[in-house]
Amino acid sequence: MAAGRGVTEDELYRIMYGAIAFEMLHAGWAVGVFDHLGRHPGATTAQVAEALGLQRYPCDVLVTGLRGLELVLGDDSGLSNSPLVEQCFVQGEDGRHLPFVHDIVNPGISDFIGAVRAGANVGLRHFPGDGTSLYDRLEHDPDKLKVLHDHLRATSDATLADLVRTGVLADSRHLLDIGGGTGTNAIALAKHYPDLRITLLDLDNVVAEAADNIARHGLADRVDVHACDVFADPLPTGADTALLAHMLPIWSPEADRKLLRNVCSALPDNGKVLLFDPLQNDQRDGPDYAILFPAYYLAIASGHGTFYSWSTYEEWMREAGFTRFQRFPGLAVAHGLHAGWKQ
Ligand SMILES: C[S@@+](CC[C@H](N)C(=O)[O-])C[C@H]1O[C@@H](n2cnc3c(N)ncnc32)[C@H](O)[C@@H]1O
Structure with a gap:
């Protein structure tokens, strides 16, 4: 109808x-x-x-x-x-999104028809290199990597205060920031929670930049970095909370479900995972940002992924071994926080 x-x-x-x-x-x-x-x-x-x-x-x-x-x-x-x-x-500082749209989204999205036909991120041809995702390719293009990181920082700056306001991190002692990027979230959270320890996990070049940023903010004693491929390497244990901010939408359901199983194994009983992303509404016809941006994941970023729904995240968390859930809807920039506890 x-x-x-x-x-x-x-x-x-x-x-x-x-x-x-x-x-x-x-x-x-x-x-x-x-x-x-x-x-x-x-x-x-x-x-x-x-x-x-x-x-x-x-x-x-x-x-x-x-x-x-x-x-x-x-x-x-x-x-x-x-x-x-x-x-x-x-x-x-929303102007920081505009070079990202101009230099990365728009060249790649010109291949959207090809991506729809092939079911693959054929727009990646605009970014020379070998890797199969935009993130691998930009490891060798510092100028465009900076453009991407400025966009991510602008998104984090606009949304992180809302994550803090949920209060869900108040009893956390050690946080794994999985795919933590250059440290914007980790730095802001470490400043807000003076007793919180954070381990940021990301690819080689990215953690190098994160480590510099963390040191510049005088937080190296509480925030450390760990270079790894979170889909292939074991995750560090010892943390009681894992944050996946703007990470799951990039990847396929299979990759995300495997990652959530690994996250659950790395956490102790009562440990919690926090999924922080834009979410599509239940009718899947809005908001504009959440229905348009998945084309970037298909055509450019990874060839997989979308903004998933609350119930999909809950199903994946349950399957991974989490048993208790809480939703925090209505956060800035079409964001929501979906939390899951292990026992
Ligand atoms: C969209 S960014 C999110 C960054 C940060 N969490 C935020 O909210 O701004 C995704 C991050 O995942 C990282 N990443 C991509 N593939 C990865 C992998 N296989 N292992 C670890 N990190 C990866 C990228 O380098 C990038 O920093």
């Missing part, structure tokens, strides 16, 4: 020319329109052009597009940022 009102003509054009809409947003941030209007609300297009060293014609094309998209408000007699643009791209 069909549900919903169906797409409007304007919405259809916004999708059809979505690549242009993205570049408008990207340019508004990169050439400094948002910054300028943040400092000079009420400026005209001519004043923006002059301040940014742009010719009048291209500035007019850009500003007109930004106004049409309602990223910028007002008219030629005075412009201002829309409140969300001001909050995210002037006061906040």
